[in-house]
Amino acid sequence: MGRKPKENSMNILIQNARVLNPAAGADQTADILIEDGRIAKIGPSIRAKEAKAIDATGLWLLPGLIDIHVHLREPGFEGKETIQSGTRAAAAGGITSLACMGNTNPPIDNQTGVDFILERVAATGIVRVYPVGAITKGMESCEIAPIGEMVEAGAVAICDEQGIMDSQVMRRAMEYSTIFHIPVLSHAEDFALSQDGFIHEGQMAVKLGLISQPAEAEAIQVARDLLLAKKTGAQVHITHISTAESVDLLRFYKKKGVNATGETAPHYLLLTDESTEDFNTNAKVNPPLRTKEDQDALFEGLRDGAIDCIASDHFPWSCEDKNVEFPMAPSGVIGLETLLPVMMNQILERSGMELAPLLRLVTDKPAKILGIPGGVLQEGEPADLTLWDPAPRYKIDKNQFYSKSKNTLFDGWEMKGRVARTFVGGKLVYDYDKGFLE
Amino acid sequence: MSTFKKMMEKTALPLFSNKTILISTGSDAMTEKSKTEKAKISWKSKDCLGLRGVSRDEIELVLNTARSMKEIHSRTVKKVPPLRGKVAVSLFYEPSTRTRTSFELAATRLSADVISIAASTSSVVKGETIIDTANNLRVMGTDVIIMRHNLAGAPHHLARNIDIPVINAGDGTNEHPTQALLDMFTIREHKGQLEGLTVAIVGDIIHGRVAHSDMWGLLTMGAKVRFVGPPTLIPESVKDFGVEVYHNLDEALEGVDVINMLRIQRERMTKNFFPSSKEYSRIFGLNMERLKRCKPGVLVMHPGPINRGVEIDSDVADCKSSVILEQVTNGIAVRMALLYLLVSGEKETHEKTTDSTPSLFE
Numbered sequence: 096m097g098r099k100p101k102e103n104s105m106n107i108l109i110q111n112a113r114v115l116n117p118a119a120g121a122d123q124t125a126d127i128l129i130e131d132g133r134i135a136k137i138g139p140s141i142r143a144k145e146a147k148a149i150d151a152t153g154l155w156l157l158p159g160l161i162d163i164h165v166h167l168r169e170p171g172f173e174g175k176e177t178i179q180s181g182t183r184a185a186a187a188g189g190i191t192s193l194a195c196m197g198n199t200n201p202p203i204d205n206q207t208g209v210d211f212i213l214e215r216v217a218a219t220g221i222v223r224v225y226p227v228g229a230i231t232k233g234m235e236s237c238e239i240a241p242i243g244e245m246v247e248a249g250a251v252a253i254c255d256e257q258g259i260m261d262s263q264v265m266r267r268a269m270e271y272s273t274i275f276h277i278p279v280l281s282h283a284e285d286f287a288l289s290q291d292g293f294i295h296e297g298q299m300a301v302k303l304g305l306i307s308q309p310a311e312a313e314a315i316q317v318a319r320d321l322l323l324a325k326k327t328g329a330q331v332h333i334t335h336i337s338t339a340e341s342v343d344l345l346r347f348y349k350k351k352g353v354n355a356t357g358e359t360a361p362h363y364l365l366l367t368d369e370s371t372e373d374f375n376t377n378a379k380v381n382p383p384l385r386t387k388e389d390q391d392a393l394f395e396g397l398r399d400g401a402i403d404c405i406a407s408d409h410f411p412w413s414c415e416d417k418n419v420e421f422p423m424a425p426s427g428v429i430g431l432e433t434l435l436p437v438m439m440n441q442i443l444e445r446s447g448m449e450l451a452p453l454l455r456l457v458t459d460k461p462a463k464i465l466g467i468p469g470g471v472l473q474e475g476e477p478a479d480l481t482l483w484d485p486a487p488r489y490k491i492d493k494n495q496f497y498s499k500s501k502n503t504l505f506d507g508w509e510m511k512g513r514v515a516r517t518f519v520g521g522k523l524v525y526d527y528d529k530g531f532l533e
Numbered sequence: 534m535s536t537f538k539k540m541m542e543k544t545a546l547p548l549f550s551n552k553t554i555l556i557s558t559g560s561d562a563m564t565e566k567s568k569t570e571k572a573k574i575s576w577k578s579k580d581c582l583g584l585r586g587v588s589r590d591e592i593e594l595v596l597n598t599a600r601s602m603k604e605i606h607s608r609t610v611k612k613v614p615p616l617r618g619k620v621a622v623s624l625f626y627e628p629s630t631r632t633r634t635s636f637e638l639a640a641t642r643l644s645a646d647v648i649s650i651a652a653s654t655s656s657v658v659k660g661e662t663i664i665d666t667a668n669n670l671r672v673m674g675t676d677v678i679i680m681r682h683n684l685a686g687a688p689h690h691l692a693r694n695i696d697i698p699v700i701n702a703g704d705g706t707n708e709h710p711t712q713a714l715l716d717m718f719t720i721r722e723h724k725g726q727l728e729g730l731t732v733a734i735v736g737d738i739i740h741g742r743v744a745h746s747d748m749w750g751l752l753t754m755g756a757k758v759r760f761v762g763p764p765t766l767i768p769e770s771v772k773d774f775g776v777e778v779y780h781n782l783d784e785a786l787e788g789v790d791v792i793n794m795l796r797i798q799r800e801r802m803t804k805n806f807f808p809s810s811k812e813y814s815r816i817f818g819l820n821m822e823r824l825k826r827c828k829p830g831v832l833v834m835h836p837g838p839i840n841r842g843v844e845i846d847s848d849v850a851d852c853k854s855s856v857i858l859e860q861v862t863n864g865i866a867v868r869m870a871l872l873y874l875l876v877s878g879e880k881e882t883h884e885k886t887t888d889s890t891p892s893l894f895e
Contacts, residue, residue, distance in 0.1 A: 293685075298770045302585060304685045304707025304745045307768070373693075374686035418694070419662065421686040422705070 106130045107521060108143045112151035112482065116158065116472035117454035127156060129478040132521035136474060151482055154515055157454060158472050159191025159222075159479035160435055161461040164280075164334055164358060164406035166427070167224070169215060171200025176411040176499050178212070179219035184409075184431040184498040186525040189481035189514040192223040192462070192469050193431075197234075198256035204229035204240040209248035221524045221531065222517075223479070225467055227280065230255040230268045237261075239268050246275045251465045254280035254334070260287075262319060269329035278330040278356070278464060283316035283341065284382065293422050295383040299368035305421065310389070313382050314340035321348040324355050332464055333357040335408050337382040339392030346401035356403040356464050359393050361437045362428055362504055364405075364445070370504060376417045376424035377502050380408075394446050397456065404461040405442070407434045411500030429498050433491060436510045439483070478521035485512040576874045580692040580699040583708035584749040592750060596718050598870035599863070605642060606866060615877050616645035619676040624667065625702070626652045626682040631837055631861065632702050632712070636679045639868035645876070648675070663687060664694040671697055677876045680704075698875040706740045711871060712836050713746030715864040717754060719856050720791055722863070723832055728755035733785050735761040735817060736795030736844055737806070739768050743836045744795060748776060761785040762817055765806040782817050786827050793834040794819050794845045810843045820846045824854065832856050 107129040114125045114137060126141040127134060167181040176184075178195075185193050195212065197203030203212060209226045216224040228245035230253045232238045242253055253272060258281075259265045272279050292308025294300050300307035317333055321344055324331035333345060336359045345357045367386055370378035378384055396402035410427025417424055434457065443453055462470035469479045491508045493501040517525040523532050574590045584592070605613055621640040623633055633649070640647045652666070667678055679700045680688045685707035692699040703709040721727055732751055738744045738760045751758050752775055760767050761779045772778055779785035786792065797813055807813045824833065833845075833855040841847045850857060 296768070296770070298773050301745075301768050301770045301774065304705070304742060306685075306706055306739070374689045418664075418690075420682070420684040420690050422684045 105521075106135075106143060106146035107478075107518075107523075108141060108146035108148045109151050109156060109480075109482070110141075110148055112154050112156040114156045114472060115451065115454065117451040118158075118459035118471045119473075120451045121472075122451065127472070127480075129480075129518070129521040132478055134472065134474050134476050134478050137472065149516075153484070153486065155483040155485055156472070157189070157481045157483055158458045158470050159481050159517065159519065160189050160457045161192045161465075161467070161470050162190045162407050162409070162431065162434060162457070163194040163404065163461045163465055164360070165193040165195050165409045165431065166198070166411065167195045168411055169199065170211065172411075174499070175413050175416070177219070178215045178224065180497065180499045181409070181411075181431065182216070182220040182222045182224065183525075183531055184429075184496065185222045186517045186519070186531065187497045187514060188432040189435040189483065189517055190222060190431060191479035191481065191517060191519045192225065192467060194225045194227050194251060194465060196227050196254060196256055197229050202229050202234045203227070203245075203250075204232050204234065206241070206244040206248040209245050209250050213249050222519050223467075223469070225249070225251040225465060227252045227254050229253065230259060230279065231264060236264055239264070239271055242268075242272060242275060242277075246277055250277070251467060252278045252280050252332070254282065256282055258282040258284040258286065258316065260285070262323070265320065266323050266327060269323050269327040269331065273327065273329050276330070276466070278332040279324075280332050280334050281316070281320040282334055283313050283320060285312045285315045288312035288315070289382075292383070293379070294371050295368045295385050297368055297386055299371055303371065303374060303421075305371075308383065310338040310340060310385060313338050314344060317341040317344050321345065321353055321355055324348070325351065325353045328354065330354045331356075334406075335360050335363065335382060336393065336396070336402060337363045337385050337389060339389045342392045342396040342401050346396065346399070349401065357396075357401070358404045358406045358461070359396070359402055360406055360408040361430060361434060361442060362408075364390060364393055364397075365437060365441050366504055371421075374421040376419065376421055377428060377504055379421065379424050379426050380410075380428055381426035397446055397453075398448060403456070403464060405434070405438065405456045406461065407431055409498075410502075411498055412502045413500055414502075417502050427502065429496070429500050429503050431498060432496050433503060433505045433508075435481070435483070435514060436491070436512065437505060437508070439485075439512050440510050441508070478518055480518040481514060482516040482518075483512055484515040484527070487511070487513055489513065579696075579875075580688070580701075581710055581871055581875060582689050582692055582699065582701045582704075584710045584713050584746045584753070585708070587710075587749070587753065589753050589755075592714070592717065592754060595714055595867065595870050595874065596721060598874060599714070599718050599866040602869040602873070603863065603866035605869075606862065612642050612644060614644045615873055616640065616643035616676075619645040619876055620648065620674050621645045621677045621679060621872065621876070622648045622650060622670050622675045623679040623702070624650050624652060624663075624670070625680070626663075626687070627703070629681055629703070631864070632681065632709075635861070635864040636700075636702060636711075636868050639865050640679075640872055642865070643869055643872055645676070645872070663691050667691055667695050671695060677872065700871060700875065703742055705742070706745075707742055708746045708749075709742040709836075710746045710750075711864065711868050712743045713750040714871070715860055715867040716743075716747055716793065716834060716836070717750050718863045718867050719834065719860050720832065722859075723856065724790060727751065729757075730790040731757040731759065731788060732791040732793060733759045733761055733779075733789045734793045734795065735782065735785070735819065736797055737766045737801060738762055738771065738795075739766050740798070740801070741795050743793075747793060748774070752776070759785050759789065763807050763813075766801070782819075783823065783826070786823060788828055789831060790828065791832045791834060792819060792824075792827070793836075795836065796838060797840060797844045810840075814843050818842075818844055818846065819849050821848050821852070824849055824852070834860060837861070
């Protein structure tokens with residue numbers, strides 16, 4: 096998995112860090128030795144003369160984050176983000192592995208598309224990128240895409256980002272996907288209910304006089320896909336859950352033994368439709384921002400395990416794209432560079448969770464959903480690591496982002512702690528003081 | 534005294550200075566005491582985008598200013614000079630006869646030069662953003678943009694990106710603030726005040742920008758608002774703002790002081806909001822029989838254009854209780870007031886500079 100074996104062969108000794116391995120609930124001050132891109136040893140006072148020592152006193156060492164819902168926009172929308180800029184933003188956010196969605200132009204719906212992504216990653220990327228292929232050809236919800244060849248080329252999951260309204264198509268795709276043991280990612284949206292709605296149906300829609308869409312537009316399709324998962328035995332993962340009903344449905348069907356998982360995103364946890372005040376187009380996301388009650392249900396889902404992970408749903412749009420009339424504005428916010436800071440601050444605080452179970456939502460749990468390595472700090476595992484400096488206090492400044500786009504909702508938010516260094520396969524790829532290390 | 538002030542005195546308008554007007558808190562007959570209670574009120578925003586968030590004092594300021602403006606309407610020469618030398622542009626992205634004429638007459642009566650632009654397509658289709666269009670107009674010397682757009686929030690978007698006042702002449706399904714101001718002006722003329730009145734607004738609330746602006750304005754002014762129509766056309770959440778919702782017109786009309794009938798757009802039928810205009814008329818149309826059961830002195834209003842025989846019967850639209858045409862007349866006064874309050878602000882400084890700078894045109 097390492098791209099530059101020469102450099103990776105340099106051994107590194109990170110000393111005196113607070114080493115957190117959320118999957119095992121481990122939390123200890125220790126040294127960690129990286130050899131040949133892998134974690135060779137974790138323990139107190141490791142001695143390794145050949146290794147380059149890094150004093151990490153006062154810093155926390157976490158498994159590199161795994162973000163399973165990212166839009167890198169390449170090919171087709173390189174003005175908004177590229178594999179190069181997006182993976183740099185990820186590294187600066189402490190993310191060492193990400194799954195990139197295939198709703199590019201052209202969409203990633205065959206082997207050539209997957210090959211292209213992986214070639215661009217090898218040439219320009221600095222973190223691990225796992226392509227997600229389309230469920231249907233052209234993402235047109237008609238004919239199933241060649242899932243087998245995409246999986247063979249390296250796709251780890253399939254998803255049609257605009258959802259699939261035709262239940263027969265979804266049923267067949269789920270059945271067919273079981274051959275390859277990959278998850279079907281469900282974008283749950285009933286277009287008949289949602290298509291005219293620009294924001295969530297509630298008080299804010301009245302205040303702004305905007306035609307809205309009900310929470311049921313999401314929940315109805317969540318229910319459908321869980322029912323189809325139950326019938327077909329497919330592994331289904333519900334993306335960007337935003338409503339209380341969706342959480343209840345997922346919890347219910349998991350208890351019935353359905354092979355289902357779900358994710359939510361920081362903006363659904365921390366923001367409501369109130370953010371659309373004054374027709375703020377940055378707050379236009381799909382599904383739309385909901386209510387306080389939905390937030391409470393999402394947090395409950397995080398606590399009791401109904402929701403399995405948190406993903407950024409990083410969706411870059413340029414200033415020109417967003418600085419238009421609200422109904423014309425495209426949906427999406429970026430989030431790679433804010434995911435870990437908001438996890439460590441606002442989400443930690445509001446969830447009332449312990450650090451370890453919270454961090455599992457962005458480390459081993461998402462890794463398990465996609466069946467990819469990483470997410471644990473264990474001897475023998477690839478050295479994908481994030482060094483977190485818990486001390487600095489600062490405000491998020493979108494102009495400091497490495498992403499090409501600035502459409503964040505967290506600009507100006509106060510944070511404590513930041514990513515100090517990021518290692519992928521034992522190689523230091525990002526250092527807060529020095530930037531990216533080519 | 535500046536030329537401006539002299540002109541203002543000749544017009545018998547109250548003496549305004551810098552968008553601030555002295556208004557009495559009591560009745561028109563001012564006692565010595567009430568004179569001393571005069572409050573200094575001004576229109577706070579650069580723009581007029583909607584009535585949500587606009588204070589009671591500000592609404593009263595517009596309505597009181599409009600009273601002075603209406604007086605001009607009864608003169609033989611219906612023109613006063615306060616906006617002389619100013620340029621008002623009406624930028625309409627959606628067709629309109631009444632609102633556009635009303636705004637243009639209002640600006641003309643205040644002596645502004647009026648340019649009228651009908652943009653047939655949305656900016657995105659045309660390839661130029663509304664911000665660029667408006668900035669071109671601004672650098673040509675435009676002092677105010679009166680904008681109608683088919684998209685909710687379009688004037689807000691423009692107002693954020695330009696430093697001249699923007700007046701919302703209707704934005705999609707959001708607001709139509711000057712219509713609500715003229716509604717309130719008309720009601721106040723007949724009922725003396727708005728506080729404590731009950732106003733039924735009947736029809737398509739969910740897509741109704743007039744309904745939205747009326748709601749915010751009337752609630753702010755202390756009136757009670759009832760929304761009446763099929764549940765498909767009334768968003769559930771309006772109740773959270775203190776509006777009463779009725780699905781039965783006869784129940785809704787009990788004890789109301791004002792009935793505002795909204796135009797029903799025929800295209801709503803194709804999207805299943807209601808099955809037919811015939812059925813709508815039967816259940817939610819205002820006919821003479823229903824009107825007779827109402828409280829004596831009830832006012833019948835309609836923002837126009839009327840679908841006679843659909844939401845309102847002809848005999849009701851033309852009866853003594855109907856103030857529909859008065860609304861149209863009052864629309865000019867209210868728009869004059871708003872233009873005056875938003876645009877005349879820098880007038881005096883402008884006059885001073887021209888006074889101190891010798892000019893060929895003096």
